[in-house]
Amino acid sequence: MKTEEISLDIFLKNCEYEIQNPDDIKITSKQSPATEDYSDFPQLINLNNIETSIEFNLFLIEKFRFNDFSTNKAKRGREITKLRIKSLITSLRLFLNWLTVNKVDWKDETYIDDEDPVNLFKNYLIDRIKSEQNHISYESAKAYLLDVKMLYEWATHNHIINRLPFFYSIHSYTNKNTNLITSKKIPNTQIVSSSIKIPKKYKDIKVKVLSAYSSEEYEELINSDYCQTPSRQLWIRLAKEYGLRRIEIAGINDDICDCKDGLYIVTGKNAKKREIHFKEEILKDLNLYRNRKSRKNALHKYYLEHGYNNKSPLFLNTQGNRISEKTISNIIYPVKDEFKAKGIIFDKTFHDLRATYAVERVMSLLKQGIKMEHIEYVVTDELGHNLFETTKRYLQIRSARISWINQSGVGEFLKEIELADDNQSEDILDDFL
Template sequence: MVVRIKAKSTIIKTAVNLGKGMSFHLNESGQPIETEEGIRTHSYRHNKVEPNFSLLYHPDRITECQEMNLFLMHRFEGHFSLKKNIKESEAFSDAYYASQPGKQLNVKTVRSIAKHLKAFLDWLAKDEASYFEVIAAPLSRQSVDDNISQLPVWRYHKYLCDRVATNDKAKRLSYNTAQERIRAVKTFYIWSHKRGAIDSLPFSLEYEQVRIKSKTKPSESSLFLLPTSTTRSGGLWEWVSNLSIPKTIKQKEDSSDKELQPYSPQELKQLLQTVTAQKSPYKIYLQCALLGGLRSFEVSAIDQCDIFDPDKIENKKRIPKLNIVRKGHKPVRLTIARVLMKLLYLHTLLPMNKKQRTKHETTYGMNNSEHQLPLFMNSSGERINEETPGNTISIVRKEQRELGLEILSRTFHDLRATFATYVAKYLIEKGESESSIRQILMTLMSHESFKTTKRYIDFAKNVGVDAYGAMSEWVQDIYGDVDALLVREAENATAN
């Protein structure tokens, strides 16, 4: 008896040419020219190479992979979108905006969609199902019953719901993750139906107007109302479907705000005392998040040209700043603590960093404006992936699991919440006004809305006076010397 082990899908990051005007190469007799592997050669009239695009691969599901990869390319290019183009000017008609490509996605968003489709692809292979299996007629919203419950997409929906509702924490899936996965699959089906790959949608889909509270003053001209609004009360048109994860199965812990969970002193000690947290480069990754509030992709984006030795006499009055692109493609010059700048500078002196720098400059040359020298590089001298710093916590958990220690429940992003909460708490104890704390935190965190910042302030107010314990001196050492600087920076940012 031969037992066949089912293969799993993988996400391959590779260079993809998304150019226009593709044509195959032909020889003098008009026959296609092929490589030694039998692949037809081709070229583009206008090249557009994306060097790090995410593609799905499964040895037993090549057809599905081809469809999903084309879907990812169309989403990336804006050829397919469920959102209407925003009407930016009354000089052009609704028909003009409707004919234009949708909003393009960035590589990171495409990678996230690919991960959700990968989960669906693995389920299809395990269940031996085909996503092409649909029904011949469109569904009404009330038609989710036994006669369609065995369709693959609804079996997958039940599988996700069962994982959200299970009491087994090892198998449990968070409500938000399950919702993102089913949303990615739903959008993929809509795209497949639009291009004719499937005959119909196995779920309901209706374009409905969703009521919203209108912020438009009655005196304003109707000419400038939302183009999607057709009633006096105002509203937005959205695609509404019955294919979603019900909120009734959400676990209690899913209701908590996981983005606002700063590390306690005990959890920080638990993290920083691990062998992983003492090794380079994991140690500096954690310090960037804890002492600078940087996200994982922001850590990977730091360039060496911004790093200097703050202890040198000529740099005593120089303000430590990093030129990074924050969430939402927002470029900023971020002020950081001098202690963090010193740690980043020391990283540039490591033999490992010098070796990686040599490889990078051998490939791209010195002082290449198109390929800035990264601070953090892999063994090939290339900039690390955006997820690499955040993966530090997974490595810490693996170490704890192997040693039989308590597994850390906090995440890498929680270090950012720790940074913001401790800064807010420190400033509260210093007697700063809430408006001053608001300005400082909005500058440090690059928040678009004070609503987000205020949550950190309120959270810090709930931390007891003695909550720092042995960390009180640590907090003051990190943030005390930059207090005046941050206040001045916030005031300057507001004034400008």
């Protein structure tokens, strides 16, 4: 089975297509003038479930164009970005694959009790939360389920199915913390609750919590004796200043030094590509590293083994092979030993540098006065995530929230732009997260 994003005109129910091979299809229908503007619209397809793929793409295009089918009237008609559509594709791809593997009809209305497709998918997500080998976070599972429920709202709105396999109820509560500044009467807040949700007890099943470096911790790392080699210095900076994963750092080729306007495409997990704008300072240092004698010696060995090409790896080991991801992240362990000998406990990871980029980017955007609802899309896109729920893992360090506010200076930033006083910094960040 293969599921992939494509840019074809398949959101029309009556489109004609030809299966070229198990990994490809060809759309033979001609585009109508009404759909020409959507020829590059992000879509998904499962070649073993074409008809459902087309129905899901109908949902995506109507969500983007109209967004008029939510049961919550306040959410109807809100502008939807293509980035949001891509996050919906992530959820729907998971649902589509699950439907196909288990031979479930998503429109089935003959279910008994809690055996409807949405409840069965919810149970699958819970199993993934509990799984060690195929784990997903509670927040991701929650986001996937919400997106699938949105699909069903659209289906009932368009009479594709006759009824929702779940129901909503409305509850009201008063948030006393909202009246910290004014003396106005505290308004009631309405909460819409669904009959199908991921139980909160699964919040306790978590992977390691990411934790951004404080400025002191970063200085300790970058100035450690073990990290004084040019390559290690660059790896640390690429992760912290640009949010690169170790796989993206390892995959950089030496053509990055020749990129125009500082724009370069890095390749991340699942071969996903994203464009990064590198500053002149880092490009200059990368070029200096490229021309070092030790690197040229390693490059000679690479050419002997692989032949000459103009996209050789930038970072090579002494044997002339592309540096491995593990080699990059493992630089932390000698640093820990180095500090341990001095009586200092250093409990950070290399991946925490990426969390540092996320935190500092949020702080920077807040300082510029960017609205929080826009910040989540910017940071999600820059980290190469499909869902903000994933990005939140890089920002949620609740167990050390107070010390993080003090060390990072985010509290000062919030006060500077008059968003909060000392007592409100934590509440502001909680609202954001």
